[in-house]
Every structure is written in C-alpha cells, then in structure tokens.
Amino acid sequence: MTRPENSCALVTGGSRGIGAAVCERLAADGWRVAVNFRSGAEDAERVARAIVDCGGHAEPIGADICDPAAAGELIERAGRLGPVTCLVNNAGIRADDLALSLSEEDWSAVLETNLSAAFRLTRLALRGMLRARFGRVVNIGSVIGPRANAGQANYAAAKAGLIAMGKTVAVEVARRGVTVNTVAPGLIETDMTRGLDGTLLGAIPARRAGTPHDVAACVAFLASEAAGYVNASTLFVDGGLSA
Amino acid sequence: MQDEMTDTTVTDVVTDALVGFGCEREEITRAATFESLDIDSLDLAELAQVIEERFGVVLKGSDVVTLKTLGDLIDLIVARA
Numbered sequence: 416m417t418r419p420e421n422s423c424a425l426v427t428g429g430s431r432g433i434g435a436a437v438c439e440r441l442a443a444d445g446w447r448v449a450v451n452f453r454s455g456a457e458d459a460e461r462v463a464r465a466i467v468d469c470g471g472h473a474e475p476i477g478a479d480i481c482d483p484a485a486a487g488e489l490i491e492r493a494g495r496l497g498p499v500t501c502l503v504n505n506a507g508i509r510a511d512d513l514a515l516s517l518s519e520e521d522w523s524a525v526l527e528t529n530l531s532a533a534f535r536l537t538r539l540a541l542r543g544m545l546r547a548r549f550g551r552v553v554n555i556g557s558v559i560g561p562r563a564n565a566g567q568a569n570y571a572a573a574k575a576g577l578i579a580m581g582k583t584v585a586v587e588v589a590r591r592g593v594t595v596n597t598v599a600p601g602l603i604e605t606d607m608t609r610g611l612d613g614t615l616l617g618a619i620p621a622r623r624a625g626t627p628h629d630v631a632a633c634v635a636f637l638a639s640e641a642a643g644y645v646n647a648s649t650l651f652v653d654g655g656l657s658a
Numbered sequence: 659m660q661d662e663m664t665d666t667t668v669t670d671v672v673t674d675a676l677v678g679f680g681c682e683r684e685e686i687t688r689a690a691t692f693e694s695l696d697i698d699s700l701d702l703a704e705l706a707q708v709i710e711e712r713f714g715v716v717l718k719g720s721d722v723v724t725l726k727t728l729g730d731l732i733d734l735i736v737a738r739a
Contacts, residue, residue: 542707545700545704546704587700588700590700591700
C-alpha cells in the first residue's frame with residue numbers, strides 16, 4: 416500500500432515534548448503536518464515554522480479535542496493540508512493522586528483527554544483512511560498501564576485503554592490497509608514528566624531517561640509504508656523498563 | 659450539499675459505493691444478497707457513511723444487520739427520507 420500524495424499527518428498535542436518531536440520527524444519523512452494544540456499556540460507556531468523553514472508543509476491548528484464539535488473541525492482543517500492518512504493520538508494530561516483521594520474530576524479529565532478524545536478522533540479520521548485504502552493511527556500510550564505506578568490510576572487506565580482500543584480498531588479495519596498501533600514510552604524527558612520520582616531511573620535497565628526523538632523515531636516507523644504489516648501492536652520505548 | 663433522494667439515485671449511489679468496495683457492477687442487483695456480493699460488516703459501515711453524507715440518512719449497525727438483499731437496503735434508505 417502506497418501513501419497517498421500530499422498526505423497529512425495530524426498530531427494532537429503537537430506543540431511540545433513528544434508531540435513536537437513527532438511533528439518534526441514526520442515532516443522530515445514527507446508528511447504534511449497538522450500541529451494540533453490546545454494552549455501552546457506560540458509553541459505550535461514555532462514547530463510549524465521550523466518545518467516550513469526546512470521546506471515542509473505544516474500548520475498549527477488550535478482545538479480542544481475533548482470538544483466533539485472542535486474535533487470534527489480539527490479533522491476538517493487538517494484535511495485542507497492534504498488527505499489525513501495519519502493520526503497520532505499524542506495529547507495527554509496527568510492529574511496524579513493516590514486512588515483513595517483521586518477526585519471524580521481528575522479521573523474524568525484524564526480519561527476524557529487521554530482516551531475518549533483519542534477514540535473520537537480515530538473514528539473521524541478512519542472515514543478518509545478507509546476510502547484511501549491507506550491509514551496509520553499511532554496512539555501514544557505509556558509503559559504505565561501495562562505496568563503499575565502508584566498515584567496514576569487514572570493515567571494508567573487511560574493508557575491501557577488506548578492499547579486495548581487500538582488493538583480492537585486495528586482488527587476491524589486491517590483489511591483496508593489501515594493500521595492502528597501504540598507506542599508506549601517509558602520515562603521520557605519532557606515538561607510533563609518533570610517532577611516524577613527520580614528513583615525511577617534506577618529501575619530502567621538503560622539507566623537513563625529517553626528523549627522525545629526516541630519516541631518520534633518509532634512513530635515515524637509505524638506511520639511509514641514499510642510498517643504496513645505491523646498492526647495492533649504495542650511498541651515499548653522504555654529502555655527496557657517493561658521487561 | 660445533499661442529493662435528492664429517489665429510488666434511482668439511491669440505487670446509483672449504493673452501486674457506485676459497492677463497486678468501490680470491489681463488487682462486480684453486473685452482479686449488483688436488487689435481489690443480490692450481501693452474502694453473495696461478499697459484503698461484510700465493514701463494507702456496510704462504510705456504505706452507511708456514504709449514505710449519510712449524500713442523503714443525510716443515518717443508518718446504524720442494528721438497522722442493517724437484519725437486511726438480506728440490496729433491495730432491502732435501498733427500500734430502507736428511501737423509507738427514511
């Protein structure tokens with residue numbers, strides 16, 4: 416299966432951290448990139464500008480993906496760059512607390528952003544992918560979910576849910592040349608992981624945190640034509656943490 | 659812009675969609691069964707989206723699961739207009 420000409424990759428939460436690295440890497444692979452952001456307009460513009468300066472195509476698109484109407488508009492706007500045949504469900508939040516004191520609001524907010532919004536966008540993006548007979552959905556999961564981490568019941572549930580959702584959607588659409596895979600990062604140096612327990616480093620066989628570029632390289636592979644037979648899988652990028 | 663819905667236009671849209679799914683045009687008749695055309699649940703879900711976009715008629719999986727022939731489907735779409 417060949418990637419359609421001028422294909423667009425939509426990356427949610429593309430303004431910073433892993434999302435920004437994914438945007439840059441996909442652009443380098445020839446994707447037109449829709450850089451979605453919720454609050455980091457300036458960062459998203461910087462990411463898009465860097466891509467354009469390198470001769471690529473990119474556009475920052477602000478949208479709160481938790482709003483169903485905004486999600487629909489986001490897909491439509493991204494489609495103006497080119498057919499959206501790659502969706503990277505990267506946007507995510509954390510609201511940590513021990514389960515005993517985890518509030519309803521923090522439970523719901525994390526599930527909504529990290530899981531429900533990803534499903535909603537996947538459902539919307541699949542329409543075009545099925546017609547194109549080519550599609551790549553890459554969920555950014557986490558080693559947390561398959562593995563426990565005290566204080567992150569909401570995050571773990573959402574990220575484990577992403578893996579499960581991705582596997583099921585994958586088997587539904589595989590025969591149309593569409594793949595749905597999950598990249599599961601371990602400890603990656605980003606704004607979001609700043610402040611996490613430093614003792615975690617000792618548990619990582621590689622004895623170092625990963626970088627957003629480590630994750631972006633795996634996303635780029637799963638988005639590529641070369642990965643057409645890789646489906647419903649979870650690729651851990653964690654320095655061996657999940658072993 | 660949605661198309662005017664008549665039995666003919668619905669049949670044309672359904673036929674074109676099924677050809678896109680790989681069905682042979684000459685085998686697409688009102689009497690043809692989904693099974694004989696090798697139309698699966700994903701085909702029907704895609705077809706439902708085409709119908710919604712072209713005619714504004716929403717078909718759910720539960721609507722089509724009991725249908726046997728293309729004629730049944732076309733009649734259902736026209737009846738929902």
